[in-house]
Amino acid sequence: MSEKPGDSRIGTAKEEQLQPFTVDNDGKKLTTNTGLHVAEDEHSLKAGVRGPTLMEDFHFREKMTHFDHERIPERIVHARGFGAHGYFQVYKSMAEYTEAGFLQNPEKETPVFVRFSTVAGSRGSADTVRDVRGFAVKFYTDEGNYDLVGNNIPVFFIQDAMKFPDFIHAVKPEPHNEIPQAASAHDTFWDFVTMNTETAHMVMWAMSDRALPRSFSMMEGFGVHTFRFINSQGKARFVKFHWKPVLGVHSMVWDEVQKLGGKDPDFQRRAMWEAIENGDYPEFELGVQLLEEEDEFKFGFDVLDPTKLWPEELIPVQIVGKMTLNRNTDNFFAETEQIAFHPGHLVKGIDFTNDPLLQGRLFSYTDTQLSRLGGPNFNEIPINRPMCPVHNNQRDGMHRMTINRGTTAYHKNSIAGNSPAPSPDGYRHYQEKVDGRVVQERSDSFKDHYSQAALFWNSMSEVEKAHIVSAFQFELGKVKDKVIRQRAVDMFANVSRRLAAEIADAIGATPPLEAKGTDGTEAAGGKMDPGGMSGASPALSMMNSVKTARTRKVAVLAGDGFCGPEVRATMDALRAAGAQPEVVSLKLGTLSGDDGSPLEAAHSFLTSDSVLFDAIYVAGGAVSIGTLAKDKRAAAFLQEAFQHYKAIGFSKPEEAEPLLQLAGLPAAGPGLISGGDDFGKALTEAVAAHRHWERSC
Numbered sequence: 001m002s003e004k005p006g007d008s009r010i011g012t013a014k015e016e017q018l019q020p021f022t023v024d025n026d027g028k029k030l031t032t033n034t035g036l037h038v039a040e041d042e043h044s045l046k047a048g049v050r051g052p053t054l055m056e057d058f059h060f061r062e063k064m065t066h067f068d069h070e071r072i073p074e075r076i077v078h079a080r081g082f083g084a085h086g087y088f089q090v091y092k093s094m095a096e097y098t099e100a101g102f103l104q105n106p107e108k109e110t111p112v113f114v115r116f117s118t119v120a121g122s123r124g125s126a127d128t129v130r131d132v133r134g135f136a137v138k139f140y141t142d143e144g145n146y147d148l149v150g151n152n153i154p155v156f157f158i159q160d161a162m163k164f165p166d167f168i169h170a171v172k173p174e175p176h177n178e179i180p181q182a183a184s185a186h187d188t189f190w191d192f193v194t195m196n197t198e199t200a201h202m203v204m205w206a207m208s209d210r211a212l213p214r215s216f217s218m219m220e221g222f223g224v225h226t227f228r229f230i231n232s233q234g235k236a237r238f239v240k241f242h243w244k245p246v247l248g249v250h251s252m253v254w255d256e257v258q259k260l261g262g263k264d265p266d267f268q269r270r271a272m273w274e275a276i277e278n279g280d281y282p283e284f285e286l287g288v289q290l291l292e293e294e295d296e297f298k299f300g301f302d303v304l305d306p307t308k309l310w311p312e313e314l315i316p317v318q319i320v321g322k323m324t325l326n327r328n329t330d331n332f333f334a335e336t337e338q339i340a341f342h343p344g345h346l347v348k349g350i351d352f353t354n355d356p357l358l359q360g361r362l363f364s365y366t367d368t369q370l371s372r373l374g375g376p377n378f379n380e381i382p383i384n385r386p387m388c389p390v391h392n393n394q395r396d397g398m399h400r401m402t403i404n405r406g407t408t409a410y411h412k413n414s415i416a417g418n419s420p421a422p423s424p425d426g427y428r429h430y431q432e433k434v435d436g437r438v439v440q441e442r443s444d445s446f447k448d449h450y451s452q453a454a455l456f457w458n459s460m461s462e463v464e465k466a467h468i469v470s471a472f473q474f475e476l477g478k479v480k481d482k483v484i485r486q487r488a489v490d491m492f493a494n495v496s497r498r499l500a501a502e503i504a505d506a507i508g509a510t511p512p513l514e515a516k517g518t519d520g521t522e523a524a525g526g527k528m529d530p531g532g533m534s535g536a537s538p539a540l541s542m543m544n545s546v547k548t549a550r551t552r553k554v555a556v557l558a559g560d561g562f563c564g565p566e567v568r569a570t571m572d573a574l575r576a577a578g579a580q581p582e583v584v585s586l587k588l589g590t591l592s593g594d595d596g597s598p599l600e601a602a603h604s605f606l607t608s609d610s611v612l613f614d615a616i617y618v619a620g621g622a623v624s625i626g627t628l629a630k631d632k633r634a635a636a637f638l639q640e641a642f643q644h645y646k647a648i649g650f651s652k653p654e655e656a657e658p659l660l661q662l663a664g665l666p667a668a669g670p671g672l673i674s675g676g677d678d679f680g681k682a683l684t685e686a687v688a689a690h691r692h693w694e695r696s697c
Helices: 008-019 058-068 161-170 187-195 196-205 254-263 267-277 334-337 354-370 453-457 461-477 482-492 497-507 564-576 621-630 632-645 653-663 679-688
Strands: 080-088 110-116 131-139 144-151 227-230 236-245 284-293 316-327 553-557 580-583 591-592 598-601 615-618 647-650 672-675
Touching: 008 196, 058 161, 080 334, 131 161, 144 236, 144 453, 161 187, 161 354, 161 647, 187 196, 187 482, 196 482, 196 615, 254 497, 284 591, 284 632, 316 461, 354 461, 354 679, 461 482, 482 497, 553 564, 553 598, 553 632, 564 580, 564 615, 564 679, 580 591, 598 679, 615 632, 615 679, 647 679, 672 679
Parallel strands: 553 580, 553 615, 615 647, 647 672
Antiparallel strands: 080 110, 080 316, 110 131, 131 144, 227 236, 236 284, 284 316, 591 598
16 A cells, blocks of 8 residues: 555654664763763863863763864854954063063054854854853964954853863754754753753853843953963963953843844944944953962962852953954955964963863864864965964865975975974973873862852842843743753752742742852942952942943934934034934935934934934924824834933923823933933933933832
C-alpha cells in the first residue's frame, strides 16, 4: 500500500532513516568525540589550582575547537558589530610601569580600529537588545598590533574557559526551534545560571541598565581580565584596563529599547556613524588599575578571578590617555567584518596572568579565525595587517597575500645568514614561577559567588534597583519551567532578600524563608569593606556619571506659524551646547514662521518616533501648536517621551495647554521646562541631565 500525504507512517519512515544519525543524550555519560568517557567538564587542566592552562588538555581543546567552528563565516559570538577608525594618545609616559611603546610619547598618535558589538544575537539582530556589549580595540603600534579585547561590563559569567561553550550554547536561541533571537529571557539561559552560581555577579550587571547603553559612545569598556605591566627593569605589576567615555555612562529604559528594536534596529550603529560624520567624535579615556605583586592576596577576592572586579575606591583608576574615533569605514565587510582580534596580540611591556578564562581565550581566538577568515593568513587582510614590517618563516596556506623571496623558510639557517633572526630586544614572557600538580580543579579563592553581586546591588540607586528588579521579573517571567524560576529566586536571595522577594512576587515563585543576602538598605552610602567584598562602591552607579548635552538629539515639534525668534534662539542654545535639534512636523518640507522665516522639517510623525530622540522641544506659536494639537501623533510623541523620563520644553505654558491636555501631561514637573528669559539655557540643562527619574517616585 503506497504512502499518501498525511499518512502517519511517513514520519515514522523518516525517523527510521535518520535514526543512525540521531543522538539522545538523556541519561548518558559524557564522552569526547572519539568516545572516551570524561571525568571532568568544569575545569581546564592546570599546573596547580591557580596555574596556567596546559596545552595537553585535549578535552578542552576539542571542546573549544568544535565551538569555535560552529558558525561559518559569521562570528559565533559578537556577530552584530560596528566599527570605526581613530587614534590614541597617552597623556604622559608610562615608562615607570611598562615598556609598551604606544604608552610612552604624548606626541605620538597611534592608529586604532574599534569594534563594538552585542554578544548573543546574529548579524541580523537589533542593536538595542539587553546584552553585554563587546568593546575591542586594535592598536597599530610601531612594535606590532596590540589588541585589547573586552566588554562594557568589567566581569564575566564564568571563571574557566572550559565552560565558555556551555554558557554560549545556553544563551543562544534554543537549538530545537532557534528561538529566541538575541535574548536571554528563556529557559536554557536561566537553567545555566542557576546551575552555575559563579554567574551571579555578571547576571546582576546584565539585568541592570548597563546592558541597555544609550549609545556606544556612552558606555564604559573593560579589559575584564587581569594582565601584567612590565617595565624595562623587569618589574611587573598587575593591571586592569578601563575605557571611560567622555560623554559619561548613560542608558535607555526597557520599554524604549523594545520599541527601538522595531523602529530602528540599527539605532546605535547609526548614532555612531552620524556622530563621526558630524565631527562629534566619540572619545574614551584609557584608565588603568595597578596592583603591586606583593599585594596580590591583600583582598577578599582573588585578583585573577574574572567574575570579580577591583573596586575603584580601593584600587583607583589612573587616567593615562585618550582614544578618539574620527573616521568611519569605507567598506563594512572588508573592515568591520574581517577584523580579527586576539587577546594574545601583545607588545613588549604587557603580558598575561593565569586567569583561567583568559588562558582559554588565548587558544580560542586563533582557532576561530581559521574557519571564519579562511585559513592562517588572516593577519594579511588589510584591516588586520600591522603597520610595522613583518618577517618570519611562515609560508603558504589559504589566501596567502605575501610574496616571500629567498630560498630559506626555517630557523636556524646558514644560507641566508640565519635570517630572519631573533632579536635580543624582542618580546620575552614574564618569568613567573609555576609550582603545582597537574589538576582539573578551581582554587578555593574563586568559590565566593555572591559577595560582589551583593556589592553591586548595594551600590545602586533606588531607581537602578527598581530597573534591576523589573528586568529579573521580565526575564524569569518568560521562563516556562517553574523549577528554574524557583531556583533563580533561591539563588539571588543570597544577593538580597528584597530582590528575591520582589522577583518571586511577580513570577509565581515562593520567597525563601531564610537567605544570606542583605536587604539592600543597610549598605546604602556605606563605606567599602577593606577586602572589597561588602559595603557600596559609588563608582558602580551610573547616577554618578558625567552629564552633558553633547550629541543629544532633540525633536523640535513645529508647524506653520511657529514663533521664529523663539525657535531660532532655542535651537541656537541647544547647538551651542553640542545638542542636535531636528524638526519634526506633520509632513516633510519647509515650514513658515510667524515672521516669515523658513524651517526645514527633516522628519514627519510617520517617519520618526519619540524613542529616536533624547528630548522634545515644542516650538512656540499658537498657530503652530494649534495645528499639532489636532494630530494625535504629536500627543503620542509627548506621552512616550514623558514615560521615558526625557526632558520636554515649551516656552509658553498657556500656548502649549491644548497639546498638553491632548497628551494628558502636566504643565509643570521634573524635566518639564517652560517660560522664563533663560528658557534655552534651562532646556539645555534638562537635556544634559539625561533622564528625570523623579517622575517615577
